[in-house]
Every structure is written in C-alpha cells, then in structure tokens.
Amino acid sequence: xxxxxxxxxxxxxxxxxxxxxxxxxxxxxxxxxxxxxxxxxxxxxxxxxxxxxxxxxxxxxxxxxxxxxxxxxxxxxxxxxxxxxxxxxxxxxx
Amino acid sequence: xxxxxxxxxxxxxxxxxxxxxxxxxxxxxxxxxxxxxxxxxxxxxxxxxxxxxxxxxxxxxxxxxxxxxxxxxxxxxxxxxxxxxxxxxxxxxxxxxxxxxxxxxxxxxxxxxxxxxxxxxxxxxxxxxxxxxxxxxxxxxxxxxxxxxxxxxxxxxxxxxxxxxxxxxxxxxxxxxxxxxxxxxxxxxxxxxxxxxxxxxxxxxxxxxxxxxxxxxxxxxxxxxxxxxxxxxxxxxxxxxxxxxxxxxxxxxxxxxxxxxxxxxxxxxxxxxxxxxxxxxxxxxxxxxxxxxxxxxxxxxxxxxxxxxxxxxxxxxxxxxxxxxxxxxxxxxxxxxxxxxxxxxxxxxxxxxxxxxxxxxxxxxxxxxxxxxxxxxxxxxxxxxxxxxxxxxxxxxxxxxxxxxxxxxxxxxxxxxxxxxxxxxxxxxxxxxxxxxxxxxxxxxxxxxxxxxxxxxxxxxxxxxxxxxxxxxxxxxxxxxxxxxxxxxxxxxxxxxxxxxxxxxxx
Numbered sequence: 385x386x387x388x389x390x391x392x393x394x395x396x397x398x399x400x401x402x403x404x405x406x407x408x409x410x411x412x413x414x415x416x417x418x419x420x421x422x423x424x425x426x427x428x429x430x431x432x433x434x435x436x437x438x439x440x441x442x443x444x445x446x447x448x449x450x451x452x453x454x455x456x457x458x459x460x461x462x463x464x465x466x467x468x469x470x471x472x473x474x475x476x477x478x
Numbered sequence: 479x480x481x482x483x484x485x486x487x488x489x490x491x492x493x494x495x496x497x498x499x500x501x502x503x504x505x506x507x508x509x510x511x512x513x514x515x516x517x518x519x520x521x522x523x524x525x526x527x528x529x530x531x532x533x534x535x536x537x538x539x540x541x542x543x544x545x546x547x548x549x550x551x552x553x554x555x556x557x558x559x560x561x562x563x564x565x566x567x568x569x570x571x572x573x574x575x576x577x578x579x580x581x582x583x584x585x586x587x588x589x590x591x592x593x594x595x596x597x598x599x600x601x602x603x604x605x606x607x608x609x610x611x612x613x614x615x616x617x618x619x620x621x622x623x624x625x626x627x628x629x630x631x632x633x634x635x636x637x638x639x640x641x642x643x644x645x646x647x648x649x650x651x652x653x654x655x656x657x658x659x660x661x662x663x664x665x666x667x668x669x670x671x672x673x674x675x676x677x678x679x680x681x682x683x684x685x686x687x688x689x690x691x692x693x694x695x696x697x698x699x700x701x702x703x704x705x706x707x708x709x710x711x712x713x714x715x716x717x718x719x720x721x722x723x724x725x726x727x728x729x730x731x732x733x734x735x736x737x738x739x740x741x742x743x744x745x746x747x748x749x750x751x752x753x754x755x756x757x758x759x760x761x762x763x764x765x766x767x768x769x770x771x772x773x774x775x776x777x778x779x780x781x782x783x784x785x786x787x788x789x790x791x792x793x794x795x796x797x798x799x800x801x802x803x804x805x806x807x808x809x810x811x812x813x814x815x816x817x818x819x820x821x822x823x824x825x826x827x828x829x830x831x832x833x834x835x836x837x838x839x840x841x842x843x844x845x846x847x848x849x850x851x852x853x854x855x856x857x858x859x860x861x862x863x864x865x866x867x868x869x870x871x872x873x874x875x876x877x878x879x880x881x882x883x884x885x886x887x888x889x890x891x892x893x894x895x896x897x898x899x900x901x902x903x904x905x906x907x908x909x910x911x912x913x914x915x916x917x918x919x920x921x922x923x924x925x926x927x928x929x930x931x932x933x934x935x936x937x938x939x940x941x942x943x944x945x946x947x948x949x950x951x952x953x954x955x956x957x958x959x960x961x962x963x964x965x966x967x968x969x970x971x972x973x974x975x976x977x978x979x980x981x982x983x984x985x
Contacts, residue, residue, distance in 0.1 A: 422733070425733070425785065426733070426734075426785070429734070429785060429791050429819070432819055432824075433791060433793065433817065433819055434689075434693045434694065434699060435696075435698070435699040435940075435984075436936070436939035436940060437939065438939045438940055438984075439939070442940075443599075444586055444589065444590075445586045445590065446586070446589070446590045446593060446597050446599075447597075447599045449597070449639060449642070450597060450599045450637040450638075450639040450645060451599065451601065451637065453637075453639065453645040453669060453671065454637060454645065454647060454669070456671075456677070457645075457669050457671075457677050457679060457725065458692055458693060459693065459727070459738070460677070460725055460726055460727030460738030460739070460740065460779070461727055461736075461738075462727050462728050462729045462736055463674035463675075463726075464674070464729075465729070465733075465736075474586075477582045477583055477586055
C-alpha cells in the first residue's frame with residue numbers, strides 16, 4: 385500500500401512541477417483567439433461524448449472556471465483542450 | 479507693391495543722373511552753385527531711399543509676423559474642429575453605452591472581482607419520477623405489490639474553487655419516496671491540478687470503472703430513467719471507493735486522437751452483510767470499513783479517430799478493479815467498453831466481469847453483466863407534409879433502445895427487500911420501487927435480462943422528459959440465499975413489464 389502511494393506521488397512529481405500548477409501563462413490576444421477557435425471545434429464533440437453540450441450562456445465565466453475543472457478531470461481531457469473549451473464557453477458571454 | 483516702389487525709386491535715380499548731363503550743357507552759364515544744389519538733392523534722395531528701404535524691411539517683417547499668426551490661427555481652428563468632432567463622437571458613444579448598459583463580459587469581470595478568488599457554485603440535477611409496474615408474479619416467499627407511484631430526487635453538486643489548481647466537490651442525494659425522505663453522500667473529493675500532465679483526486683468517488691458510474695449516472699445524463707442491469711440493483715462491481723487517484727489525458731496524434739488513464743488505490747470493496755459471513759451479497763455504495771480490505775484499479779481509454787476526418791468520435795476503454803473484500807478473500811474484476819458518436823447517432827456498450835473468492839462452503843461468486851444502447855436524435859428529420867410547428871416538436875425527440883443482462887450464481891433475498899437506490903432512507907419491506915428503479919421482481923433474478931425502450935423529449939440541453947418501457951425477460955437458473963444462509967434454486971422467474979416517466983433538470 386505504502387509503495388503504491390509513494391509510486392503515485394513520484395509519478396506526479398516526475399511528470400511536472402507540484403509547486404506551480406497548471407496555471408496558464410498570460411496569453412496574448414492572438415493566442416486567446418486561437419484557443420477560442422479550437423474550443424469551438426472541440427466543444428460539440430467532446431461534451432456530447434457523455435452528455436448534451438451546454439452553451440456558454442448557462443453559467444457565468446467564474447462558474448465555468450469551476451465546472452471545467454470538474455469536466456477536465458472526469459473524462460481526463462488534455463489540459464490544452466480543456467483550456468480551449470473553457471475559453472470558448474467564457475467567450476459566449478462577451 | 480514693394481517692387482513697384484523700387485521701380486519708381488530707380489526711375490527717379492536715372493532722371494537724377496541724366497539731368498545733370500542736360501544741365502551741364504547749360505551750366506556754362508549757371509556755375510558751381512547749381513551743382514551743389516544738385517548734389518544736395520541727390521543726398522536727400524539717397525537718405526529718402528534709405529528710409530524707404532528700412533520701412534520696407536519693417537513692413538516685410540510685419541507681413542511675415544502676420545502670416546505666422548494667421549497660420550497659427552488656422553492650425554488652432556483645425557484642432558478645435560477635430561476635437562469637437564471627437565468630443566461629439568465620445569458623447570455619442572457614452573450615451574449609447576449608458577442606454578445599452580454594461581456588456582456581459584464587463585459585468586462578468588465586475589462580478590468576478592467582487593466575488594474574490596474563492597468561488598463557490600451549486601450545480602447538479604433534480605428530477606421527478608413516475609413508475610407503474612404491474613407485477614404479474616413475484617419471487618416465492620417475497621411480498622410484492624403493483625406500483626403506481628411518484629418519486630422525487632435532488633442531487634446537488636457543490637463546487638468550491640479556492641484557486642486555479644484546486645477544487646472541492648461534494649454531491650448529495652436526497653430522495654423522497656415510499657418510505658419518506660433519505661439523504662446520502664454520493665461523492666466528496668478534492669481535485670488537485672499540479673500541472674498539465676497530472677490530476678490528483680482524493681476522497682469518496684464514483685468508481686472509475688467503465689463509463690457508467692463516473693460519466694453516465696447523473697439523471698439528466700443517463701438517456702434512460704433506469705440504470706442498465708450491470709449497474710442496477712445487483713451490480714457487478716461496487717459503485718464507489720474511498721481513496722486516491724492519479725489521472726490525466728493527452729493528445730497522441732491529430733486533434734481528437736487522445737488517450738487517458740486513471741489509476742487508484744482505495745479502501746476496498748464493501749458488501750452488504752445481511753447474510754452470515756457476507757457471502758453472496760451485493761456491493762454497497764460506501765466503501766468497506768475493513769482495514770484489511772485495500773483495493774487498486776485502473777482505467778485506460780483511447781480515441782483513435784481524428785476530429786477532422788468527420789468519421790465521428792469513438793471511445794474504447796478497458797477497466798480493472800481488484801481488492802480484498804474479506805479476510806484475504808479477493809474480488810477481481812475487469813471490463814471493456816465503447817462509445818461512438820456520429821451526428822445524431824449515439825451508441826455505447828459495456829461488458830463487465832467479476833470473480834469473488836468466497837469462504838467455504840460457497841463456490842466462487844462470479845458475475846458478468848453487459849449492456850448495449852442506441853439512440854438517435856430526430857433533430858434532422860423533416861417529415862414531408864407535416865406542419866413546421868409539428869416538425870419542431872419532432873426535432874426534440876430521441877428514441878432509444880437498450881439491451882442489458884446480468885449473470886450471477888447467488889442473489890441475496892435480503893438485498894431484494896432492503897432499500898435500494900440513492901438516499902432511499904433505510905430498510906423497506908417488499909419489492910418497492912425507488913427513484914429510477916421499477917422494483918420489478920424480475921430484476922432480482924440471478925440471470926436477469928431486460929429490453930428497455932425509451933423516448934426522450936429534450937426541452938433544453940439539460941432539461942428532458944424521459945419515458946421508458948421495460949420488458950423484463952429473466953432466464954432461469956441460479957440460487958437464492960436468505961439471511962440465515964439457507965439456499966434454494968431460483969428456478970424460472972416470471973416476466974414483467976414496467977413504465978417509468980421522469981422529468982429531470984441538470985442545473
């Protein structure tokens with residue numbers, strides 16, 4: 385049991401920094417536009433994989449921040465794709 | 479003007495210079511006094527010329543000055559005109575902004591700033607359910623009744639996000655049914671996102687085994703009212719665990735070609751303990767309290783089709799869950815699953831198998847379960863000759879069909895009369911349905927089979943009215959065991975039919 389736990393922690397440590405998490409670097413406007421474009425492509429497919437895709441207008445941007453953390457974890461979305469979908473959903477409110 | 483003046487002065491000078499010549503012809507008679515006068519006049523003229531030149535210079539300077547001043551005035555005038563136009567535009571924009579009010583984006587930023595960095599959101603689902611089950615027959619020795627009942631279920635999910643790499647999630651299930659109100663804690667877990675390549679999850683979580691428990695069980699996500707048999711009242715694997723997960727996903731090819739993994743350790747599988755020795759019972763929702771019952775498992779999924787190929791999205795998965803459930807006795811389980819999405823068509827299916835070592839004199843408890851489900855949205859269907867208004871209603875429909883089954887050696891009769899489902903609130907007597915469960919006795923057959931027909935009417939992406947008609951077609955065979963450990967052959971179980979209707983909202 386202890387060995388398994390130690391192995392899990394080691395894997396986590398090796399695969400990336402534990403201290404500074406997945407905080408996205410400040411994106412330029414062009415990068416953000418590109419993310420939104422990718423998100424628009426992924427949103428209908430990735431979300432519909434499990435349930436009907438819900439439009440960005442259903443929640444406030446700060447709520448999408450939370451919901452997408454949950455939604456990144458359950459289907460194990462690649463981090464970049466999760467960020468793209470999040471930006472697309474939040475852009476739906478602008 | 480200056481040129482004209484200079485011309486006159488020049489003419490005058492020439493006259494002056496020429497005149498003395500003419501005069502000299504007659505000067506023979508006038509003498510030196512005339513010459514002096516002429517010279518004097520010349521001097522005076524020269525002085526006048528000097529004065530005139532000075533005056534000309536002053537005037538030229540003045541003209542330059544006036545021209546500069548004029549240019550400055552013109553520039554100032556242009557600037558004033560430009561500023562006036564800009565000010566008018568700004569006033570117009572301000573008036574428009576005031577009339578339109580703040581933009582959603584601006585409002586969102588303001589609200590987010592006001593709320594602070596620690597944010598809290600309540601999501602989840604709620605539903606109301608009607609079940610009619612005409613029980614034509616029941617299991618020998620068990621009370622039963624024909625059902626015609628309403629149920630209510632509320633499953634709030636609370637999300638708390640203290641920063642951008644940590645999330646707490648808690649899910650409660652509250653049901654009002656035949657036996658009153660019950661509340662249950664379904665999930666309570668913490669997510670940590672230390673980087674783009676790792677997600678750590680700890681707490682009480684849905685078992686990452688197949689797609690059902692984690693992804694398909696919320697009532698507005700499940701296309702049917704009821705669960706498929708392998709995840710129903712006699713589940714093949716336990717529904718939850720208490721432990722630690724490491725998980726993540728990555729893109730391995732083009733966009734859409736992903737793979738992901740989940741590995742976890744947990745407290746161990748838990749089984750209801752109605753039968754002495756807990757020999758043949760069903761897994762229970764809350765993980766085992768036995769300290770010697772640790773478990774580990776893993777799930778791996780791959781998505782082979784690129785998004786741009788327009789061939790749909792295919793998910794292929796394998797799962798495994800192993801653990802000690804009693805004094806060194808092991809539960810070993812594995813499963814395979816798929817899901818395919820192509821336009822309006824959705825298909826998914828799973829095969830699940832488990833083997834559980836049993837204390838003597840019982841043989842190994844092995845169970846297998848499966849389901850295959852198909853659904854097709856009619857959102858592209860335009861019936862000819864049908865009014866457009868009617869077609870818009872038809873577009874909201876999704877017909878469904880599902881075939882599911884379970885094989886197992888034993889069924890505990892105490893499980894049949896015990897409470898089932900989320901938040902049922904204690905022991906119930908008889909084959910009483912619960913939220914999303916028809917309560918049919920045929921569900922408890924060791925070899926249960928079910929064909930379910932569904933028709934969903936989607937009001938919004940997360941608001942749906944679901945209707946389900948079940949044909950229970952159990953196969954004969956298997957064993958019943960009661961609380962005293964007495965066994966009896968199951969024999970044939972009567973077929974049954976049930977109708978379930980549910981209005982549910984994902985919020």
